[in-house]
Amino acid sequence: MNQSPAFMQFIPLAAIMLIFYFLLIRPQQQQMKERKKMLEAVKAGDKVLTNGGIIGTIAAIRAEELELEIAKGIKITLIRSAVASVLDQPK
Numbered sequence: 001m002n003q004s005p006a007f008m009q010f011i012p013l014a015a016i017m018l019i020f021y022f023l024l025i026r027p028q029q030q031q032m033k034e035r036k037k038m039l040e041a042v043k044a045g046d047k048v049l050t051n052g053g054i055i056g057t058i059a060a061i062r063a064e065e066l067e068l069e070i071a072k073g074i075k076i077t078l079i080r081s082a083v084a085s086v087l088d089q090p091k
Contacts, residue, residue: 039080042066047087050078055087 042048046058048068056070066083069075 038086039083042080042083042086049084049087050082051084052082 042058042061044058044061047055048058049055050068054068054070054076056068056076058066059069059075060067064080066078066080067075068078
């Protein structure tokens with residue numbers, strides 16, 4: 001009988017692990033880095049969209065809290081991680 005070496009049985013498993021890494025894990029890590037960079041770059045005056053769907057302008061930043069003006073004279077406080085995207089981000 002022809003028996004393949006033991007390491008030959010692990011090649012398909014290693015190939016599957018590489019495929020998972022490059023198709024799932026690595027892109028997700030890059031997305032997380034970009035999101036963290038975006039949240040750190042948020043400043044007063046930026047127009048943002050929150051995870052709850054609220055659009056407003058950042059009035060003030062205090063550590064991890066943001067004061068968001070959603071209408072003239074109406075401000076709400078939210079945590080920095082609740083920002084989904086910056087809408088008027090310069091390219």
